Structure formats: C-alpha cells, structure tokens
Amino acid sequence: MLKDEIIDFFENVMPFNRLSREALGNMVDDISMDYYPKGEQILQQDGPPSEFLGVIKKGGVKVYQTTENNEEVVVDLRGEGEHFGMLSLLSSDRSRNNVVTIEDTICYLVPKNTVLAILKNYPEVNEYFLKSFFVNLLDKTYEESRKGYTGGTTGEQLLFSTKVKDIVRTTPKTIAPGISIQQAAVQMAIHKISSLVVVDPAGVPLGMVTDRDFREKVVAEARDVANPVKAIMNTPLITIDSEDNCFEALLRMIRHRIHHILVLEGEKLKGMLTNHDFMLLQGSSPTILVKEISQIKTIEELRDTAPKFYKAVSSLLRHGARPHNITGLITELMEKITNTVVDIFVEENGEPPVPYTLFFFGAAGRHELTLSFKVKMGVVYKDVSAPEQQRQVDAYFRLLAEMLNSSMLACDLTGAERCMKAENILGYTSWQEQFKKWGAGAGTGRDRGFFDMRAVRGEHDRVNSLRQYIISRAGQSRGLMEALAADTLLIKPPLGFFKDFVVEKGGEHKNELNLYEKGIRPLVGCARIFGLEKGVMRRSTLGRLHELNSRHGFKVAEDMAQAFGYLNALLIHSQLHQAELGSTPDNFINPDVLTSFERKTLKESFQLTARLYEEIEGNYWSGKVLP
Numbered sequence: 005m006l007k008d009e010i011i012d013f014f015e016n017v018m019p020f021n022r023l024s025r026e027a028l029g030n031m032v033d034d035i036s037m038d039y040y041p042k043g044e045q046i047l048q049q050d051g052p053p054s055e056f057l058g059v060i061k062k063g064g065v066k067v068y069q070t071t072e073n074n075e076e077v078v079v080d081l082r083g084e085g086e087h088f089g090m091l092s093l094l095s096s097d098r099s100r101n102n103v104v105t106i107e108d109t110i111c112y113l114v115p116k117n118t119v120l121a122i123l124k125n126y127p128e129v130n131e132y133f134l135k136s137f138f139v140n141l142l143d144k145t146y147e148e149s150r151k152g153y154t155g156g157t158t159g160e161q162l163l164f165s166t167k168v169k170d171i172v173r174t175t176p177k178t179i180a181p182g183i184s185i186q187q188a189a190v191q192m193a194i195h196k197i198s199s200l201v202v203v204d205p206a207g208v209p210l211g212m213v214t215d216r217d218f219r220e221k222v223v224a225e226a227r228d229v230a231n232p233v234k235a236i237m238n239t240p241l242i243t244i245d246s247e248d249n250c251f252e253a254l255l256r257m258i259r260h261r262i263h264h265i266l267v268l269e270g271e272k273l274k275g276m277l278t279n280h281d282f283m284l285l286q287g288s289s290p291t292i293l294v295k296e297i298s299q300i301k302t303i304e305e306l307r308d309t310a311p312k313f314y315k316a317v318s319s320l321l322r323h324g325a326r327p328h329n330i331t332g333l334i335t336e337l338m339e340k341i342t343n344t345v346v347d348i349f350v351e352e353n354g355e356p357p358v359p360y361t362l363f364f365f366g367a368a369g370r371h372e373l374t375l376s377f378k379v380k381m382g383v384v385y386k387d388v389s390a391p392e393q394q395r396q397v398d399a400y401f402r403l404l405a406e407m408l409n410s411s412m413l414a415c416d417l418t419g420a421e422r423c424m425k426a427e428n429i430l431g432y433t434s435w436q437e438q439f440k441k442w443g444a445g446a447g448t449g450r451d452r453g454f455f456d457m458r459a460v461r462g463e464h465d466r467v468n469s470l471r472q473y474i475i476s477r478a479g480q481s482r483g484l485m486e487a488l489a490a491d492t493l494l495i496k497p498p499l500g501f502f503k504d505f506v507v508e509k510g511g512e513h514k515n516e517l518n519l520y521e522k523g524i525r526p527l528v529g530c531a532r533i534f535g536l537e538k539g540v541m542r543r544s545t546l547g548r549l550h551e552l553n554s555r556h557g558f559k560v561a562e563d564m565a566q567a568f569g570y571l572n573a574l575l576i577h578s579q580l581h582q583a584e585l586g587s588t589p590d591n592f593i594n595p596d597v598l599t600s601f602e603r604k605t606l607k608e609s610f611q612l613t614a615r616l617y618e619e620i621e622g623n624y625w626s627g628k629v630l631p
Contacts, residue, residue, distance in 0.1 A: 019128070046111075064106045
C-alpha cells in the first residue's frame with residue numbers, strides 16, 4: 005500500500021510523470037524517506053557532492069550561495085514536488101549550493117545510481133533535466149568569468165538589469181504633421197532645441213525633423229516654408245520599447261549611428277534616451293569606443309584596437325551580458341571599423357565609379373561574431389556595360405579589398421585579415437546569375453553565409469533584394485536544399501563511438517577541438533535549413549529558432565537555442581581567457597579543462613546536433629519533408 009502511495013506521488017512530479025507505472029515501481033524499490041527539522045542544512049556549498057536526488061514530499065527548502073563577502077544570495081525556494089541536489093549529484097566533485105530547510109520537511113531520497121540509470125534508459129527524462137540545466141550552466145559560466153574581478157562599478161550590470169522606462173527622463177517636444185515648416189522652425193527657436201517629433205492626434209510618432217533637415221531640405225532646396233512639416237520629416241523612426249533593457253537600446257543607437265533614441269510605450273511616445281543617460285547609468289558608455297573609432301583618420305590609428313575589444317567584452321560579460329549581447333556588440337564594433345576604413349579609403353582614392361553596397365555575410369551578417377573576428381564581406385555594384393568602365397570598377401574595388409584586408413591585419417583582428425575576396429565583388433546581375441547557378445545545383449564558391457547577407461554601407465535594397473532572390477530560389481529548388489543539407493552534414497559532431505570527444509591528434513591544437521566549427525556552426529546550419537523550409541526571413545540563429553518555435557510549432561528549436569547559447573558562452577569565455585594570457589583568441593577548447601558536468605552538457609549539445617542531422621538526412625535522402 006505504501007509503495008502504491010509513493011508511486012501515486014511521483015506520477016504527479018515532473019519529470020518522473022513521464023515514466024510508466026512499472027518503471028516508477030522499480031525506482032521506488034530503491035528510494036528512502038528522511039525527515040529534516042526546520043533550519044537543518046542538507047547540502048553545504050563547496051562540501052561533499054550529494055549522493056541522492058532529494059524530492060520534497062512535504063515542507064520546503066532554500067537553495068542559496070554564500071559570496072566571498074559572506075553575503076547570502078538566494079538561488080531558489082522549493083516546495084512540495086520539487087527537487088534538489090541534481091547538479092551536485094552529476095558533477096561528483098562538490099556541492100554548488102547550500103540547501104537548508106525553511107520548515108519541517110520530509111523528502112524522498114533517490115540514490116545516485118538509480119538516477120543515473122533513469123537518465124540513461126529514459127531519454128525524455130534526461131532531456132528534461134538537460135533543458136533545465138542549460139540555463140543553470142550558462143549562469144555558472146558567467147559566474148566563473150566574473151571571478152577575481154575587483155575593479156569598476158556596477159554600471160555595466162545595470163545595462164542588462166535596468167529597463168528603458170526606468171531611466172528615461174527627457175520628453176521631446178512634439179508637433180502635428182500639418183504644422184508649417186516655418187511654424188516648426190519658430191518652435192525650435194523658442195525652445196532652443198535641435199529637433200522635433202512629429203506625432204498624430206493620438207500621440208503616435210510619425211517622424212522627426214532636425215536643424216539639419218532645415219539646412220538640407222529647406223534652405224538648400226529653396227522649399228516653400230508654408231508647406232507642412234511632414235514633407236521634410238525623417239522616416240522611419242528608430243525607436244525602442246519602454247520594456248526593453250538598456251543594453252538593447254544602446255546597441256540600436258550604435259547600429260544606426262545616432263545619439264538619441266525615441267522610447268515608446270505601446271505605440272505612444274514616452275520619452276527620449278541619449279548617450280548622456282547611459283553615461284550617467286554606467287559611468288562610461290560603449291558608445292565612447294564607437295566614437296573613438298569614428299574619429300580615426302589613418303590606418304595607423306587603428307592599431308591596438310583588439311585589446312579595446314577584449315576589455316569592453318570582458319567588462320560586459322562579467323556584469324551580466326548574455327552571449328547574443330556580446331556577439332551583437334562585437335559585430336557592431338566591427339561594422340564601425342569597416343566603415344571607418346572605407347571612409348579613409350574614399351578620402352585617399354575618391355568616390356567609387358559606380359553606386360555600390362558593401363555587405364557582411366555569414367556570422368557578421370547574423371550579428372554573431374566572436375572574438376576570433378571571422379568576418380566575411382562582399383560588394384554588389386550597379387551593372388556597367390562599357391569595358392573601360394568595368395576596368396575602372398575592377399581596379400577601384402580591388403584596391404578597396406586590399407585596404408580592408410590589410411587594415412584588419414593592422415588592427416590585429418587576424419580572423420578578418422582576408423575578409424574581402426575578389427570573387428565576392430560583383431555587379432547586381434552577376435550576383436543573380438551566381439545564385440541562379442546555385443539554385444540549379446551548379447556553380448562554384450557556394451557559401452551558406454550568403455543567406456545571411458546584410459548591408460553595412462550603401463543602398464540596402466540591393467542586398468535585401470539579392471537575399472530575397474536566393475531565399476526564393478532555395479524554396480523552389482530541391483537541388484539547392486539538398487546541396488545545403490550535404491554541406492551541413494559534412495561537419496560531424498566530435499563524438500567517438502563510445503561518446504568520447506574527438507580531438508586533434510597533433511599539432512598546435514593537440515587534444516583540443518574546434519568548438520565553433522564542430523559545435524556552433526552545425527547548429528547555425530541546421531537552423532538555416534529548417535528556416536528556409538518554412539520561409540523564415542530572420543537572419544540571426546536565435547531569431548530563426550524563435551520564429552520556428554512560435555509560428556511553426558517546431559519545438560526542438562527551444563533546445564537548439566539553449567545549446568547555441570551554451571556553446572557561445574563557453575567559446576567567448578575561453579577566448580577571453582586566451583586574450584588575458586596574451587594569446588590571440590581562437591575557436592579551440594580543451595575538453596579536459598572542463599568540469600565533469602560541463603563535459604556532460606557539451607556532449608549533450610553534440611548529441612542534439614546528431615539527432616538534428618538524422619532528421620535532415622531523412623528529409624533529403626528519404627523523400628520525407630517537414631510537416
């Protein structure tokens with residue numbers, strides 16, 4: 005009777021409710037029950053590892069950590085049906101947290117060997133714990149990166165914990181769209197301001213006018229000042245939602261090269277943020293580094309850029325930035341350096357002979373650069389027909405490519421030293437022809453990164469239309485999708501027959517594995533293929549996975565996103581450690597330096613990729629398609 009009662013209890017406890025009643029019966033044969041009075045310490049931080057999984061039948065516990073300053077940081081409060089001790093049990097080296105009862109508590113104790121057997125024999129239970137611990141392990145990785153940090157303020161941390169609505173103070177002056185240009189100028193003069201926000205009767209922002217608009221659109225064009233101000237307003241507006249965090253607002257300002265950004269609450273104007281607001285919040289702002297880069301006038305001044313990158317990333321990571329925050333910032337800074345180099349080139353060599361667009365593709369196109377700076381660039385220029393003009397175009401962009409490549413090397417951004425290749429400089433029609441060949445399964449130089457191309461200088465429509473073209477070709481071409489699948493499946497997860505890691509056997513990286521090539525890149529490829537199948541237009545990997553999950557019910561996307569975040573966190577942490585030791589950051593890690601639980605989670609990530617590969621292989625070599 006007692007056994008049946010215990011089985012009934014576990015049938016209502018996640019994830020044990022996924023086991024059959026027979027399997028629960030076998031588990032119950034091994035478990036014991038214990039009573040802990042209020043205030044008793046069950047596990048001690050840095051003490052011996054747990055030999056059981058505790059499942060609370062009645063009562064509750066507090067899970068917390070003690071800092072070096074002897075401060076108590078509460079991790080969680082857990083009650084009936086919840087468990088504790090799993091992380092300690094799996095790591096087998098020490099307890100990560102203190103676990104103390106907050107009331108008289110009765111627990112079922114599941115022995116370690118029983119837990120391990122369940123994880124091995126029941127994948128659905130294993131995946132439940134894996135999903136839970138991905139997030140916990142990310143937090144652990146971030147915490148490890150903060151160890152030993154004693155300088156600076158908490159300003160960077162505030163960037164990630166503070167919402168925009170909590171610091172916005174400035175309320176911009178507004179005008180109606182029908183107000184005349186002259187009346188708008190009078191308002192700016194009266195209030196001694198340099199801009200006005202144009203809003204509709206409901207208070208929804210429509211555009212903005214600045215003193216620059218008056219100079220360039222009114223005075224220079226001799227426009228009638230009786231015309232409505234909406235004729236000269238700037239659209240679309242760059243805005244941020246009041247519920248977003250401050251770091252997202254800061255990134256958006258960097259991306260669009262603006263010094264202020266409008267804050268919306270729903271669709272209505274709430275206020276305006278400026279770089280000054282971030283300086284008050286932080287004490288300093290990453291936009292200062294952007295400003296330094298934009299003021300550079302010679303390639304020589306770009307030297308020693310890499311250490312500034314490392315310092316900025318290290319500070320942000322130690323204060324709470326997630327991997328996608330970090331890769332987004334690195335990409336934005338690389339974009340600023342690229343545009344600065346092009347500005348210097350134009351100053352020395354003159355304007356280009358034809359209109360063109362410079363674009364990033366691959367990781368930089370997705371805003372996913374790490375500290376190895378693997379940047380890929382291309383150019384699409386307006387078609388020319390005259391042979392002499394074509395020679396001028398070829399000569400100009402050849403020189404531009406040489407300067408970009410040499411400048412990245414001068415900056416010590418060695419991963420980007422061959423960022424621009426001659427075969428990636430083409431006219432619009434030539435790019436279309438290239439993509440058309442790929443769509444037919446022919447052509448050379450096929451690079452999956454072109455599905456992620458993003459304009460960084462020049463007319464964006466050229467690149468956007470090309471990207472739309474290649475994505476539509478993929479949707480119509482079984483051959484191209486099979487080729488993309490084959491390219492992705494070439495990179496095998498680095499696990500051996502007995503699930504041990506496959507590492508380099510010799511050379512500079514002996515006993516190491518390339519985490520980007522073998523771990524991150526395969527997940528990027530899988531997300532791209534699944535996204536193309538569903539017509540997803542998002543560029544970033546996390547963006548694709550979010551849309552696949554939210555709009556198409558592709559539930560494994562959530563696991564992929566967690567694995568992607570974990571692998572990026574592991575890589576960025578490793579790269580920062582390399583930089584701190586004076587080495588050039590690369591993509592290699594040594595699995596032997598990881599904890600047992602980190603190695604386990606890394607293996608689970610690779611095993612997830614292997615399962616995704618099986619699905620892709622089945623889709624394209626068994627005639628099966630995603631539902």
